[in-house]
Amino acid sequence: MKFVYFVILTFYSLCLHAQTAQLRQQIDALFDKNTQKPQVLLLGTFHFAGEKVDANTTPTTLRVDMLTPTRQQQIDQLLNQLARFKPTKIAIEASPSSKNYIDSLYTAYCKGEFSGNQRVEADGELLQVGFKLAKRLGHTELFPIDAQAFRLKFSPADSLIMFTKYQQQSDPSFDYWDNHYTRYSSLQDSLKYYSTLQDYLTFLNSAKTQARSIGRWLVTTKRGTNREPIGADGFISRYYNRNLRIYSNIQRLVTSSMDRILVIYGNTHMYILKHLLEASPEFTVVPVTNYLK
Structure with missing residues (x-):
């Protein structure tokens, strides 16, 4: 039995x-993975122009000159690697409102009549990677997708109205992690200076580095109280919201399921952008490490 x-x-x-x-x-x-979807390659970068963009952040002795023959050779190698992705569109960290202006600069660049100005530095990543790669691939334009966080007039029920009440709120971990990340930034400056471009970009685009990029902000989400969570709401309304807006700009770039979109952006944005794009049923995210080897 x-x-x-x-x-x-x-x-x-x-x-x-x-x-x-x-x-x-x-x-x-x-959610058939075999369905043709637009492919996205996310390249997290540092600001090639350094102090011209991020004033007083890098010691003089560790500033990288991207116009030296050695760095130019490394950039050329990077362009060769990215060209293998065969992007149909190149998205850049610039405001969509500047599209016509950037188009005019890119047109001048393709004619050999532009080398750089205050808004598009000759040694910046927009020209050194974006313009150069677009010209090499025969693209007629680049696509600005930057966005700023929204600004609202908050009601008394919103915790952000209480910001001034909690902005001086102390916690032992705030100073500890602030010092920790200051040291981390210093070590990154040294690593950037002594590494090849490919090696440093590989470091920046690793999952561990990109996760650390938002850690400094996540420490402060405890600011406030259970009833007035100013830290959490501030993170959502400023940091997360901005990246969600950038993601929505990428969505609007799509005109074909065959699109291959290369996104060249500051690496601190990449953790959330990658999270959003990987969760989306509309895109396939291609590992950038495949193109940095």
Whole structure:
């Protein structure tokens, strides 16, 4: 009798397993990975122009000159690697409102009539990577996708109205982690200076480095109280909101399922952008490390 019961139970378990496996397959089929989707390659960068963009952040002895022959050779190698992705569109960290202006500068660059100005530095990543790669690939334009966080007139029910009440709120971890990240930035400056461009970009685009990029802000989300969580709401309304807006600008670039979009952006944005794009059913994210080797 026990044997019969065991056989019945085993048969039932096998049937149940087969049914659940079929259901899982049906669920996966709703988001079929074989469906052609626009592909996105996210290249997190540092500001090539350094102090011209981020004033007083890097010691003079560690500032990288991207116009030296050695660095130019490394940039050329990077362009060769990115060209293998065959992007159909190149998205850049610039305001969409500057599209016509950037188009005019890019047109001048392609004609050999532009080398750089205050808004598009000759040694900046926009010209050194964006313009150069677009010209090499025969693109007629680049696509600015930057955004700023929204600004609202908050009601008394919103915790952000309480910002001034909690901005001086102290916590031992604030100073500890602030010093920690200051040291981290200093070590990054040294690593950037002594590394090749490819090696440093590989470091920047690693999952660990990109996760650390938002850690400094996550420390402060505890500011406030359970009833007035100013730290959490500030993170959402400023940092997360801005990146969500950038993501939505990428969405609006798509004109074909065959699109291959290269996004060249400051690396501190990449953790959330990657998270959003990987969660989206509309895109396939291509690992950038495949193109930094």
